[in-house]
Amino acid sequence: MYGKKVKLRLLFLSFIFLIIALSVFLILKSLEENVVYFISPTEIKNLPEIDSTKRIRVGGMVKEETIKLNQNQISFVITDFKNEINVTYSGAIPNLFSEGKGVVAEGFLNDRSFFNAKKILAKHDENYMPPEVKEALEKNK
Amino acid sequence: MISSYLGYYSLILGFIISIILLIYSIFCFRNNNEKINQNIYSILFLQFFTVVISFISLVYSFVFSDFSNQTVYNNSHTTKPLFYKITGTWGNHEGSLLLWLLVLTLFIFLFIIFSKKQTTKYRLLSVFFQQIIIIGFFLFLLLTSNPFNFLFPIPKEGLGLNPILQDPALAIHPPILYLGYVGSSIIFSASLASLVQNNINSEWAKHIKKWIQTAWFFLTIGILLGSIWAYYELGWGGFWFWDPVENVSLMPWLCLTALLHTIIVLEKRHLLKSWTLILSIATFTLSMSGTFLVRSGILNSVHTFANDPERGIFILLFLFFLIILSLILFFIYQDKEDIAQKKFFIISKETSLLINNWFMMYFLSVVLIGTTYPIFLEVIINEKISIGPPFFNKLIIPFLGFFLIFMAIGPKFNWIKDNFKRIKYSRVFIFFICILISFYLINKSSSEILFTSVIGGAALYLLFTTIKEFSEKRSNISQTISHFGFGLFILSILFNSLFSSEFSANMKIGQEITYNNEQIKFLNIETFDKENYKSVKASFEIIDKKNNSISFYPEIRIYNQPNILTSEADIISTIFFDKFIVINLLKGEEIFNVRYQTKPFMIWIWISTCLISLGGILGVFKR
Numbered sequence: 038m039y040g041k042k043v044k045l046r047l048l049f050l051s052f053i054f055l056i057i058a059l060s061v062f063l064i065l066k067s068l069e070e071n072v073v074y075f076i077s078p079t080e081i082k083n084l085p086e087i088d089s090t091k092r093i094r095v096g097g098m099v100k101e102e103t104i105k106l107n108q109n110q111i112s113f114v115i116t117d118f119k120n121e122i123n124v125t126y127s128g129a130i131p132n133l134f135s136e137g138k139g140v141v142a143e144g145f146l147n148d149r150s151f152f153n154a155k156k157i158l159a160k161h162d163e164n165y166m167p168p169e170v171k172e173a174l175e176k177n178k
Numbered sequence: 179m180i181s182s183y184l185g186y187y188s189l190i191l192g193f194i195i196s197i198i199l200l201i202y203s204i205f206c207f208r209n210n211n212e213k214i215n216q217n218i219y220s221i222l223f224l225q226f227f228t229v230v231i232s233f234i235s236l237v238y239s240f241v242f243s244d245f246s247n248q249t250v251y252n253n254s255h256t257t258k259p260l261f262y263k264i265t266g267t268w269g270n271h272e273g274s275l276l277l278w279l280l281v282l283t284l285f286i287f288l289f290i291i292f293s294k295k296q297t298t299k300y301r302l303l304s305v306f307f308q309q310i311i312i313i314g315f316f317l318f319l320l321l322t323s324n325p326f327n328f329l330f331p332i333p334k335e336g337l338g339l340n341p342i343l344q345d346p347a348l349a350i351h352p353p354i355l356y357l358g359y360v361g362s363s364i365i366f367s368a369s370l371a372s373l374v375q376n377n378i379n380s381e382w383a384k385h386i387k388k389w390i391q392t393a394w395f396f397l398t399i400g401i402l403l404g405s406i407w408a409y410y411e412l413g414w415g416g417f418w419f420w421d422p423v424e425n426v427s428l429m430p431w432l433c434l435t436a437l438l439h440t441i442i443v444l445e446k447r448h449l450l451k452s453w454t455l456i457l458s459i460a461t462f463t464l465s466m467s468g469t470f471l472v473r474s475g476i477l478n479s480v481h482t483f484a485n486d487p488e489r490g491i492f493i494l495l496f497l498f499f500l501i502i503l504s505l506i507l508f509f510i511y512q513d514k515e516d517i518a519q520k521k522f523f524i525i526s527k528e529t530s531l532l533i534n535n536w537f538m539m540y541f542l543s544v545v546l547i548g549t550t551y552p553i554f555l556e557v558i559i560n561e562k563i564s565i566g567p568p569f570f571n572k573l574i575i576p577f578l579g580f581f582l583i584f585m586a587i588g589p590k591f592n593w594i595k596d597n598f599k600r601i602k603y604s605r606v607f608i609f610f611i612c613i614l615i616s617f618y619l620i621n622k623s624s625s626e627i628l629f630t631s632v633i634g635g636a637a638l639y640l641l642f643t644t645i646k647e648f649s650e651k652r653s654n655i656s657q658t659i660s661h662f663g664f665g666l667f668i669l670s671i672l673f674n675s676l677f678s679s680e681f682s683a684n685m686k687i688g689q690e691i692t693y694n695n696e697q698i699k700f701l702n703i704e705t706f707d708k709e710n711y712k713s714v715k716a717s718f719e720i721i722d723k724k725n726n727s728i729s730f731y732p733e734i735r736i737y738n739q740p741n742i743l744t745s746e747a748d749i750i751s752t753i754f755f756d757k758f759i760v761i762n763l764l765k766g767e768e769i770f771n772v773r774y775q776t777k778p779f780m781i782w783i784w785i786s787t788c789l790i791s792l793g794g795i796l797g798v799f800k801r
Contacts, residue, residue, distance in 0.1 A: 060540055064547055064573060071569035075562035094564065106684050106769055108691075129414070129682045129773040132734075132743045132762050143566075 073143065078120040087146050095122060095152055096141040104136055115140060115152075126154040182247050185235035186326040192228035192283075193316040195221060200309040207302045214290075214298045218305065222290055225312075226283040233267075233280050236325050240267045245336055248327040249273060255338035255739045257710040265349035266339045271489075272325035274352055279315045281353075281360040286312070289364055289389070296385060303371035304364075310503075311363050314496045322489045338739035341711070347407040355400030355427065359465040361393025362430060365437070366462035369455050370504055373511050378454070383445035388798050390441055391656075394434050395794035401427050402787045413745045413760040415680070415775045417783060420567045425549040426468035429542060433461040436538035438794075439531045446593060447528055452512060453535075459504045466497045471553075523595040530588030537581050544573045575633070578668060582636035583609075585661055586643040589654070612638040620676060634672050640665035656800060660793025667786035670779040682773040684764060695723040698774060711737040716761050716770065718748075730759040756780035 075094045076084075095115055103114040112125045113136075124142050134140060134157060144154035199221050206215050236249070240263050245251045253270040254263060262269075268277040286308040293301050319325070342348075365386060372382050404427070409417045418424060437457040443450050470493040523529070548565045555561050587605075616634030620627060644662035647653040681693045685700045692698070699719040706713040718730040733746040747760040755778040762771040 056536075060543070064544055067569055067572050068547065068551060068565070071565060071572065072563045073566055075564065092566075104764075106764060108683050108685070111684065111764070111771075127682070129760070130762050130764065130771045131413075132745055134762075134764075 075141075077117045078115060078122045079117055081122060081146065081149060082120045084149070087148055089146055089148075092143065092145060092155075094141055094143045094158075095124070095154075096139070097121075099134070099136050099138055099140050101136045115142065122150055122152050124152045124154050126157060128156070130157055179244065179246055181235040181238045181244065182326040182328065185232040185239075186324070188228045188232040188235070189316070189320060189326070192225055192232065193313070193320060195225045195228060196309050196313045196316055199225060200306060200313065203302045203306045203309065207299055207306070211298060214301060218302070219290065222283075222287045222305070226287045229276075229280045229283045233276055236273060236276060237264060237267050240264065243336065245334070246329055246332045247325075248329050249325045251329055251333055251336045253339050254336040255710065256335060257738070258339060258344070259709060261346075261349070262339060262344045266343075268352050269339055269343045269348075272319070272323045274356075275315065275319050275323055276325050277353060278356050278360065279312070279319060281356045282308070282312050282315060282363060285360050285364050286367075289368070292388075293385065296382075297375070297377065300368075300371050300375045300377060300382075303374055304368045307367035307370045308364065311367065311500070314500075318489075318492055318496070322492050335739070338710075338737070340740065341735065341737040341742050341744050342411055345407060345411055347403050348411075351400060351403040351407060354396055354403060358393050358395075358397025358400050358434075359430065359468075361389060361396060362434060362458075362461045362465050364389055365393060365458045366504070369458035370507055373455055373507055376511065376513055378444070378451045378513065380445050380448055383441050383454075387438075387441050387445060390434065390438050391794045391797040394431075394438055395791050395798070397427075397431050397434060398787065398791035398794065401431060402784065402791070405787075406784060409780075410747050410749055411744075413747050413762075413773070415678075415747075415758050415760075415773070415777060417780075420548070420565075420570045422549050422552075423472055425545050426471055429545055429549075430461050430464040430468060432538050432542040432545065433457060433464055436535045436542075437461055439534045439538075443528050443531050449528060450532075452508075455508060459501075459508070463497065463501055466493070466500070470494055470497060471549075525591070525596050525598065527588070527591040527593045527596070530584065530591050533584050533588065537577065537584070540577065541574060544570065576629075579632045579636045582633070582640050582665065582668060585664065586636075586640040589647075589657060589661070590643075608642060609635070609639050612636070612642065619673075630672065630676065634669065637665045637669040637672065641669070656793040656797035658793070659796065660790050663786045663789030663791075663793065666782060667790065670782035670786055673779045674777060674783065677778045678776065680773070680775045682771065684769050685772045686769055693774075697721040698772075700770070700772065708735075710739065711735045714763075718759055718772075720757070720774070728757065730757075732759045732761045734761060734763055751781050753781060754778060 073092050073094055075096060078095065078097055081095070097115040097117040100114040100116045100121060103112075105112045110125060110127045111130065112123065114121050115124055116122075124144075126142065126144075141158040142152065142154040143156040143158065144152060146152055199218075202221065203218065206218065236247075238244075239247045239250050240254055241260065243250065243254055243256050243263070245254075249270060249272045253273075254266050258266065267273045286305060289308075290301060290305060293304070368386055368389065369378075372378050372386075401424075404424070405417045408419070408424075409415070437454065440450055440454050440457055444454050470490060548569050552563050552565055555563055613631055613635030616638055617627070617631040620630050620634055640661060644658050644665065647658045648655075648662075679694065681698075683691055685691065687700055687702055690697060690699045697720065699721070701717045701719055703714055703716045706715065712735070714734040714736070715731055716733070718732070719727050720730065721727045728750060730748045730750070732748040735744045735746060736742075737744065743763065745760050745762055747758055749759075750757045755776055758773075758775040758777060760773050762773075764771050
């Protein structure tokens with residue numbers, strides 16, 4: 038039979054293997070749960086079903102004349118010039134958020150035309166357009 | 179004009195010198211001389227000097243707003259304050275690469291001076307490998323990102339520097355971070371040299387440890403500065419967002435931290451040679467891939483100065499070349515570890531240091547997957563996703579408890595062989611007391627109380643253990659300070675995230691809101707004209723339940739060139755908490771979006787990180 042040393046080493050190796058397998062499983066599992074997909078308003082219209090527990094990002098332009106304010110809430114419309122979606126949000130708003138500018142909102146869908154945003158993403162400068170938004174807009178031109 | 183010529187030709191001269199050095203170092207290596215040729219020193223200094231000249235001429239062009247230089251035109255403006263004209267030199271792609279090159283040549287010069295005790299051949303080989311990296315960067319600068327391109331006709335005015343980069347913390351963040359990155363390049367070259375020379379031993383470990391500690395110190399401080407900047411400038415009130423560009427700097431840090439611990443095993447026990455090598459190669463590779471990801475425009479952020487695919491491809495090819503080179507060397511020269519002679523027992527200091535490595539590798543793979551997965555997914559199936567903080571928090575936080583406990587008891591073990599019988603019951607007792615204390619402190623505020631109490635308790639336990647160690651004679655002061663700092667760090671983060679409160683509203687001037695027993699008054703706004711921006715300063719008064727009033731003056735700056743708005747938060751820091759107000763413009767100038775936050779123990783997060791890095795630098799100066 039194998040010596041004690043070999044057995045110990047085998048045990049150690051299988052232990053290592055087990056740990057690696059476990060951590061890979063853990064990482065992949067939570068990857069699956071925590072991925073946030075980017076969807077344009079048009080894609081939302083075409084979604085087969087609405088999962089209101091799944092966090093998503095919606096991007097496009099803030100439609101002109103649609104920002105409405107009250108003390109705790111702001112609402113506006115995101116458009117990709119083909120379809121649009123109503124967004125409500127309460128919280129801090131980045132500096133470059135304004136009508137006619139690109140925006141990315143992260144949050145949950147209530148239904149096909151109402152989106153409840155938890156976060157509005159900051160942009161870094163005037164010319165910067167989130168690449169997702171750019172592409173979504175180009176698709177619909 | 180003249181300064182651009184001077185800078186450019188000086189760069190070319192430096193490039194030629196590098197090639198000479200590359201050949202000359204091999205020539206000297208073949209010659210088998212006992213002593214190192216004095217010429218090497220002179221040539222290395224000359225190389226450093228040419229890059230300094232080049233760098234100074236770029237600074238000169240920035241200071242005197244020489245818009246015939248394209249880099250200056252793209253990133254500067256006459257009305258910009260002098261300080262930001264100077265720091266703007268490395269606030270752009272070309273300039274920051276020149277800075278990188280400057281640090282590279284400086285480090286190899288310092289390395290050759292401070293390695294006199296090592297063998298001549300090893301030193302020459304280190305110079306050789308470092309020159310390969312330096313030549314790569316010279317080529318990169320000259321071919322794809324020349325900082326001295328001419329513009330004709332000469333523009334009257336420049337485009338200006340992105341205002342959020344006009345900030346003192348961000349002015350010194352890149353140089354410090356580069357010292358860390360480039361420090362890892364020296365470790366890489368030295369490891370390869372010592373691999374080829376087959377002298378990976380305790381002596382070498384002792385010598386390279388200083389360089390690892392230096393690089394680690396600068397990398398830690400560099401990350402800290404970036405984090406502080408993000409805290410007060412981006413206005414979200416957090417200090418770490420798990421943003422890809424942040425992760426990219428964290429990955430080499432994790433790898434370097436693992437190396438920092440492994441090198442001790444190599445020094446004391448002459449074990450883990452190959453693993454040390456792999457870690458040195460990996461650290462440098464991660465630093466380079468970080469540069470690649472950030473510079474190529476794959477990750478969008480403040481760091482992306484220009485999306486030029488050519489640059490990305492160049493770095494990628496260079497990176498592959500270095501990895502393949504080091505792998506080939508590794509397989510040719512790899513020295514079989516003589517395991518039979520070395521006894522490795524499960525319960526020993528070696529194991530405890532290895533456990534650190536295990537944790538580091540786990541954290542590293544989490545961050546690596548979380549950062550690169552979206553990129554791969556986009557390339558392969560064109561699906562756009564993002565991975566936010568929950569992913570990282572969920573995978574990292576549950577392991578912190580164990581990690582902290584191992585950090586507390588690990589250093590207590592003896593080398594070679596130890597046993598559990600030495601563990602005193604009092605230690606276990608203290609540990610449970612710690613958990614009880616943290617349970618009591620956290621009690622009301624968390625939904626997952628048991629979980630957070632264990633982490634808090636483990637952090638407290640680490641604090642107590644390290645405090646006790648300070649009084650012991652044979653303790654290792656730099657290790658103790660770093661571990662103490664880390665315990666404090668986790669504890670501050672824990673309390674910070676548990677007890678933070680946040681409130682935001684859209685307010686008009688003169689409006690009052692009551693929130694959590696605090697009265698928030700928006701008094702008025704004033705506008706000022708500053709050198710290169712218009713400032714809108716609001717004044718707020720916050721009255722707490724004890725009728726103390728605090729005034730806040732958050733500000734919005736409207737920069738003229740480029741035309742960008744930035745919010746300057748007003749932060750009142752005390753030793754227990756930070757109070758943070760930031761405002762944003764909404765719909766003309768009537769309504770402001772106000773965000774008011776209370777962040778407990780914020781300052782302790784910065785202090786503890788300083789303590790962690792202090793341990794590193796103390797290690798360098800320890801005899």
